[in-house]
Amino acid sequence: xxxxxxxxxxxxxxxxxxxxxxxxxxxxxxxxxxxxxxxxxxxxxxxxxxxxxxxxxxxxxxxxxxxxxxxxxxxxxxxxxxxxxxxxxxxxxxxxxxxxxxxxxxxxxxxxxxxxxxxxxxxxxxxxxxxxxxxxxxxxxxxxxxxxxxxxxxxxxxxxxxxxxxxxxxxxxxxxxxxxxxxxxxxxxxxxxxxxxxxxxxxxxxxxxxxxxxxxxxxxxxxxxxxxxxxxxxxxxxxxxxxxxxxxxxxxxxxxxxxxxxxxxxxxxxxxxxxxxxxxxxxxxxxxxxxxxxxxxxxxxxxxxxxxxxxxxxxxxx
Numbered sequence: 001x002x003x004x005x006x007x008x009x010x011x012x013x014x015x016x017x018x019x020x021x022x023x024x025x026x027x028x029x030x031x032x033x034x035x036x037x038x039x040x041x042x043x044x045x046x047x048x049x050x051x052x053x054x055x056x057x058x059x060x061x062x063x064x065x066x067x068x069x070x071x072x073x074x075x076x077x078x079x080x081x082x083x084x085x086x087x088x089x090x091x092x093x094x095x096x097x098x099x100x101x102x103x104x105x106x107x108x109x110x111x112x113x114x115x116x117x118x119x120x121x122x123x124x125x126x127x128x129x130x131x132x133x134x135x136x137x138x139x140x141x142x143x144x145x146x147x148x149x150x151x152x153x154x155x156x157x158x159x160x161x162x163x164x165x166x167x168x169x170x171x172x173x174x175x176x177x178x179x180x181x182x183x184x185x186x187x188x189x190x191x192x193x194x195x196x197x198x199x200x201x202x203x204x205x206x207x208x209x210x211x212x213x214x215x216x217x218x219x220x221x222x223x224x225x226x227x228x229x230x231x232x233x234x235x236x237x238x239x240x241x242x243x244x245x246x247x248x249x250x251x252x253x254x255x256x257x258x259x260x261x262x263x264x265x266x267x268x269x270x271x272x273x274x275x276x277x278x279x280x281x282x283x284x285x286x287x288x289x290x291x292x293x294x295x296x297x298x299x300x301x302x303x304x305x306x307x308x309x310x311x312x313x314x315x316x317x318x
Contacts, residue, residue: 033250040247042273044239045114046281048106051235053228055107056218058236060225062102063211065240067204074204088205090193095209097185103214105179112172114278115286116158118271119294120176125301126151127184135188143303150300154293161289190252199253207244268301 051058074080083091108117126148158173186206194202218225251267271294278284 030254034254037247037250037254038267038269038273040250041243041267041270042277044243044247045109045118045274046277047235047239047243048109049114049278049282051228051232051239053232053236054218054223055110056103056214056221056223057225057228058239059099059102059106060211060214060218061236062239062244063099063207063214065237066244067208067211069240069245070200070204070207074200077198077200079198079201079204083201083205087193087197090189091202091205092209094186094189094193095206096213097182097189098206099210099213099217100182101179101186102210103179103217104175104182108172108175108179110172111175112169113284113290114282115271115275115284115290115294116169116173117176118274119290119297120155120158120173121179121183122268122271123151123155123177123297123301124180124183124187127181128187131184131188147300147303150303151297152300154296154298154300157289157293157296161287161293194252199249203249203252268298 048058053061105117105121108121130148155173155177190202190206275284275286279286
């Protein structure tokens with residue numbers, strides 16, 4: 001059998017090298033975008049702490065301002081084309097879970113520290129794993145069980161440390177965990193919908209629904225939308241722009257191209273970024289219970305994600 005000419009072999013090698021370089025360049029771009037996303041979402045807890053408005057008002061402004069900023073793009077792209085009744089129902093349910101996530105999590109920041117709040121609210125991969133097993137018939141493997149155990153143990157350490165501080169801090173921890181559970185519902189629905197929906201077709205109705213629900217809740221609980229300091233409105237605008245439009249939307253965009261496990265682990269960078277910012281900007285210190293609890297939770301989530309197949313992760317094949 002005749003050997004292929006050396007020039008042809010070299011040409012094939014060159015094509016392979018070009019293909020490999022192209023993949024590396026694309027992955028590098030993704031990592032840069034994800035880093036931007038981490039930094040963006042890490043600012044949320046800082047803006048919330050600095051804002052003197054009630055939790056529901058902060059959440060409502062965050063989502064409605066983000067929706068209004070998206071509206072010109074949504075109108076230009078006519079994102080509503082192709083929506084059917086069943087999809088609209090999922091959009092509404094996803095928006096409901098997102099609104100509850102922000103309502104509980106932002107409320108937690110009014111009672112407990114940034115470190116405790118963001119560490120506990122990012123336990124959502126564990127609840128997503130449980131939800132996937134119960135509602136999507138995904139297997140609950142040993143890694144996920146071990147991850148759940150470590151995360152629950154870590155949450156207990158943080159709660160014990162905050163319990164020694166005040167009952168308010170403990171209540172804030174509870175709100176953060178409820179925020180994680182609500183986020184899990186949002187992410188499970190997002191997993192289902194983003195397979196067939198473009199980015200703007202998904203985020204615009206979901207963000208808008210969450211904003212409308214939060215406005216309704218604010219009216220029910222008689223929270224005023226006016227009368228706050230100029231700096232409060234500045235922080236509300238920054239919340240909508242940076243952590244919501246840049247941060248959350250970056251991760252929603254990335255889900256179409258990157259493995260679910262990579263995106264999930266990347267989100268865990270938020271507590272690290274937020275805690276560092278809180279230390280320097282707000283002067284919040286770290287207790288031994290928060291450090292140990294955070295390590296346990298991160299270890300639990302990492303083990304759970306490592307042992308979970310692609311089919312059972314909450315971000316997949318978008």
